Amino acid sequence: MSYVSPKDLATRAIDAGEAKVFYSTRDTLIRSYMAGAILALAAAFAITIGVRTGEPLVGAVLFPVGFCMLYLLGFDLLTGVFTLVPLAWLDKRPGVTLGAMMRNWGLVFVGNFLGAMTTALMMAIYFTYGFSVEPDAVGQAIGIIGEGRTVGYAEHGAAGMLTLFIRGVMCNWMVSTGVVGAMMSDSLPGKVIAMWMPIMVFFYLGFEHSIVNMFLFPSGLMLGGDFTVGDYVFWNELPTVLGNLVGGLTFVGLMIYATHAKTGPARPRKLRTTSPAEEEPAGSLVS
Template sequence: MSYVKPADLAQSMIEAGQSKVLMSTRDTLIRGYMGGAILTLGAAFAVTVSTQTGEPLLGAILFPVGFILLYLMGFELLTGFFTLTPLALIDKRPGVNFAGIMRSWGLVFVGNFAGAFTVAVAMAIYFTYGFTSEPSAVGVALSEIGHGRTVGYAEHGAGGMLTLFTRGVLCNWMVSTGVIAAMMAKDVVSKALVMWMPVMLFFYMGFEHSVVNMFLFPTGLLLGADFTISDYLIWNEIPTVLGNIVGGITFVGLTIYATHARTAPKRVALTRPNGKRFAAHHTRIPAGLLEEHTH
């Protein structure tokens, strides 16, 4: 199994962030559309399996199929942009500024939502025979997810909002770990394996992913679920996006950047005249040993 060292990984992350910011409008929209569509087809598959088998773990095991496919085909997700593009700004890469990052986030959001909504409409038709019958068992399950993860949070007030935000943070911690883990591998099998593990975890734990939710909640609304568009935006999508931003930047992007792209100087190994060995920060070497160390 091929392996890219963390220091090289950090540079790849910075370069990937710069590339995303500089991507053309057309390509960002197309790649965002396909990324949203393929990921949410995977979500529809996972919910179908979970509902028909009664085994949520099996659905979680299979959900990463969509994520792996879209990544290997070079399509884009908003959550990955949250993690990688700020690194290019912090590293002062040419052509990267705050406005450029906001532009790229906005474009991939539109692309992801369009792709996810396309799948939502297709699945609503699929589960109701073109809206001529009541939703199938899977359609009912999707409606219940939308209700539980909007109104269900609202019932807990501030505590529900905090829980929603926290689940968004935890989600992109795992999803972006999958994105950057794929950069550590060079062959297809290895990439698929390292992406599969954290993405399975996020789905089974019920964390909140802004792009997956672009499919789940519109599908529920199309199938007559008991919540509104404002419920979806206020009690799910907006807090989820904010949580995804914090999770991706804080726990994945900045941690790797800080310790592997901007590695602090190592402590210096020294020996006292009495033979005792110790280590000291490079700026705190005792005066009596400084000359010896420089030689």
């Protein structure tokens, strides 16, 4: 069968986290660069669909195509390594140190950012004919998204920061469920279905994904959004990264590890007080 049991799923997740720690710097940067670029293109695709159809749900339904592509090609997102690599560290895999984990996170962050920025620049050129005209309707929508998700949070002060953080937590709860969910099946259709559902949920509900935002906000600034780089960093990217870390690790990685890799003690069976011969046959009548 193509279905993988939860216990084997936990082992696969730990093994995957261990493998990522030992990628070379070159491979880690290439894989994370391509992941950021593809996910950013999928975000542009989904927003374009939402603007042109007037129905954001259609864009959300189709957005996971980018995530499925990058996962199946073996590329890495920061949200995924936030969940998988710590499991190998907790499992005390040889060579998986705290320093090695932080190195992996740092390299993936840089690669994702460079990839998303590349797509942001290309899409800004696409929307404006090389910055020679005003952005089209889709470009204007991206600028508005950038404003709403920076200064929009800032207007609410601490409550806005809390909301931003929680949206980051809930985002990687769903995204990492997709990452781990793909390991539940050995068939291509099974992997795609398991990834598609939670990714669609995160995108439609407007949760905050640090890598998607690496595309949205730089491109929003290029397309005339009324916010600053400081607004983006403080009122979105940093709280989102922290929320993504907490959400993926807490609600996905640690939960699977705690109950499937390190199970609790089994419930003791009730001891027999009579022998099978002394027990009353099922369905018998007692006078």
